[in-house]
Amino acid sequence: METMTNLLGPLLQPTTLAGLPLSSRLAMAPMTRFRAPNGVPTPEVAAYYRRRAENGIGLIITEGVLVDHPSAGHETTVPRMTAGSAEHGWRQVTGAVHAVGGRIAAQLWHLGSAREPVDGVAAWTPSGVPADSHAITLSDIDSLLSAYADAATVAVRAGFDAVEIHAAHGYLLDEFLWPHTNRRTDRFGGSPAARAAFPAAVVAAVRAAIPSHMPLIVRFSQFKERDYTARIAESPAELGMILEAFTAAGADVLHASQRRFADPVFPGSPRNLAGWAKHLTGLPAITVGSIGLTRDFLNSGRQNELIARHEAGEFDLVALGRILLGNPAWATLAAAGRLGEINDYRKTDEDTYF
Numbered sequence: 001m002e003t004m005t006n007l008l009g010p011l012l013q014p015t016t017l018a019g020l021p022l023s024s025r026l027a028m029a030p031m032t033r034f035r036a037p038n039g040v041p042t043p044e045v046a047a048y049y050r051r052r053a054e055n056g057i058g059l060i061i062t063e064g065v066l067v068d069h070p071s072a073g074h075e076t077t078v079p080r081m082t083a084g085s086a087e088h089g090w091r092q093v094t095g096a097v098h099a100v101g102g103r104i105a106a107q108l109w110h111l112g113s114a115r116e117p118v119d120g121v122a123a124w125t126p127s128g129v130p131a132d133s134h135a136i137t138l139s140d141i142d143s144l145l146s147a148y149a150d151a152a153t154v155a156v157r158a159g160f161d162a163v164e165i166h167a168a169h170g171y172l173l174d175e176f177l178w179p180h181t182n183r184r185t186d187r188f189g190g191s192p193a194a195r196a197a198f199p200a201a202v203v204a205a206v207r208a209a210i211p212s213h214m215p216l217i218v219r220f221s222q223f224k225e226r227d228y229t230a231r232i233a234e235s236p237a238e239l240g241m242i243l244e245a246f247t248a249a250g251a252d253v254l255h256a257s258q259r260r261f262a263d264p265v266f267p268g269s270p271r272n273l274a275g276w277a278k279h280l281t282g283l284p285a286i287t288v289g290s291i292g293l294t295r296d297f298l299n300s301g302r303q304n305e306l307i308a309r310h311e312a313g314e315f316d317l318v319a320l321g322r323i324l325l326g327n328p329a330w331a332t333l334a335a336a337g338r339l340g341e342i343n344d345y346r347k348t349d350e351d352t353y354f
């Protein structure tokens, strides 16, 4: 029992993230669940997030929430921020999380090329890649920035403690960062800093819409869902240029998405992506990726490595995704050494919701 407590120990200590007090260093990674009819989160959604918050997760990051732009997304069960009674629904969610001492960030999302061409609206992309998409023009930019700012404004009203901008995994903002999908020759394309200019403009627009003390998190990745080997930065210097643009625009936390947290990013250093983000910018960083997926993780060298890297200051928060789907009380059980009550992650956990 004691050993187990020590295994999770530092991760269950309270902390502050860009000034926001958190009850632990564990975060719930954003996961799309398709449980918001007409974009409105239900009481079931509130109960789902509350269950994780009351079990040791210091910061909940919501599933991607579509910004209110016709090109943002098509799925009717993905939540929105501004549609119908969505704001009311989110207020129930934030209230439920706060009632158990948790904190919650809203992840703002635009699908870019992943939006299916339904309702006569083509996908919007930086450069018309893929070919049937609409290449965003300079006169389109303002409507996109407004959509993000409006969603952030509503998020504040709905009681969120922080906002996360989804700039990872090959969706719109990441399509600007990635040279393969950003072939622009204007100020939004070319060098790493230029490719970061539009995502950074989104950061600035959201920063201006939320209180100055509210943490603004940017999630980014090298990999894309459709290409695990893709990269936005070939070197620390290139990554530094991109992250510097985010920082200058007002980001104050970086959420570095990796498929496996311990994977090195650049040759010659074991540092992970969150470690690089923190090293290059000085901002606090969140790591994620295949943490705790099986019960035996907690008794393995991988858990020791996670703790050692955290204690060495490589990253500040540890985000858990898939393991929390079937184990809302994962952290409570792990801390108590009740490993027999933890279920290994199975793909079918994605079909359950509780």
Ligand SMILES: Cc1cc2nc3c(=O)[nH]c(=O)nc-3n(C[C@H](O)[C@H](O)[C@H](O)COP(=O)(O)O)c2cc1C
Residues within 6 Å of the ligand: 029, 030, 031, 032, 033, 063, 064, 107, 166, 168, 169, 219, 257, 258, 259, 288, 289, 290, 291, 319, 320, 321, 322, 323, 350
């Ligand atoms: C069902 C599911 C939905 C996801 N939806 C999102 C999302 O909306 N936004 C996002 O940034 N990442 C999303 N992700 C990625 C997760 O946030 C996380 O980075 C990934 O699952 C790796 O962490 P894990 O190994 O702990 O699961 C999703 C992952 C899963 C499994």
